[in-house]
Amino acid sequence: MAEIEIDGAPADPARLAALGLLNYGHFTTLRVEAGGVRGLALHLDRLVRDCRVLFAAELDRGAVRERIRAVLPADGAPVIVRVTVYDPALGLERPAAPATPALLVTTRPAATVEPAPLRVRTVTYRRELPEVKHVGLFGLVHHRRVAQLAGYDDVLLVDDDGLVAEGATWNVGFLAGDRLVRPDGPSLPGVTEALLAGAYGGPQVREPVRTADLARFDAAFALNAGGGLRPLAAVDGTAFDPAHPLLAELRAAYLRIAADPV
Template sequence: MEPSDASAPDALQLTALAMTNYGHFTTMRVEGRRVRGLSLHLERLRRDCGVVFGTELDPDQVRARIHDALAGAPDPVTVRVTVFDPGLRLERLGPVAHPQILVTSRPAAAEPPPLRVRTAPHCREVPAVKHTGLFGALHERRRSQSAGFDDALFTDGRSAVSEGPTWNVGFFDGTRLVWPAADVLPGVTMALLQRHHTGAQHTERIGVADLAGMEAAFATNSAFGIRPIASINEVTYDADHAVLRELRKVYESISPEPL
């Protein structure tokens, strides 16, 4: 693929994103021109480009676009890389795609407080792809916040938990980390913890009824790393549990990769 420079989107490109909204992306925290899990972000973009557009993505082009976007940006910064094709139309998505790369940035947020979430039945479309079709997920986030919570935690049709709108979820049952066995986005931060945490880990179906048996819960996302979950519905957790401090140390010990 030979992507055009979409670092300064014009009206046609913005119209494509607004009207068609067909594409995929990844978001990363950049500090000192380095990113934890950069190779995983690039692999995600390459993999998802094949699924969404049926074409190859050059990771060197992605790096070049990020470097261009970082000129004059604060440090640290949160960078989003979006891959889309402004030439595709809502009624004609079948032609050969010519995706473009759009890199946007915003100042990295300070460490957020623990989350208070409620469960909501929802499954993102094509959950293994980090795509731009976020309406359903963000609608559940809005509904949860309107009800006094910070966010939503999705459940499937059998009341098993899966993921948040923009984050993965993990638990500690007193002995080991437990990850949901569900259709979820394979998050970069989750993958890094699974690789580098040396304690016991397990993947299993976690029903809503099982939540009360967990000692700690946490969200993972590349923008904030590891965020404690203080409560899910009426179940409360220790937001300063020792295992959460341990996971933060593990995550912070992972060497960031240079762009």
């Protein structure tokens, strides 16, 4: 099994270097277990939508599925698959040239143990085109690095007024009693976030959440496709209960979602 493929062939160094040099493209990350993905259609929708935004080009969903199937382990072991869409021929001088996007597919083993709760700090930062899952990760990685050097695990992005948007590479949710609250700051529409919203039967709302409001919540959690639901132990100086019983209920509701065959 090739760990890095471009359009179904082992990655050619020159075509791979084009992505690093220009850093223009988009991606989605999927957790695949036994050939199935929760929310596969949502991941494909994201790739198609973002391809139109960045390249004014259409993406073949069938081709994406074929490329994912080709890199899956034969034993069905869980893996993280990242599908990156970029154009190796696009240049810095003429990015408006007609694009012919390629599919870069990479795999890595998926974690099989439940990760520890996160301690995060807030940082004033907004991703460019927050509605697109693009490859422009410099700012996020830099802020994550600085936070980790200061003793935190990650960062939560807020604006100048403390309006909460999203985590570095995850969506965030809060619990007030049995009420699920999702902040409505500018953020990526998350696949895992959408799936959980559909699976949870309790009250839920999307509304502004500011750092000054955090103490009113009982629990908080991060969401992404690779790790599912991960509790937050603290945001800055505000502590949350990572063992809140509703977190286990939400995690169980997410895990009950049927996977779609690739």
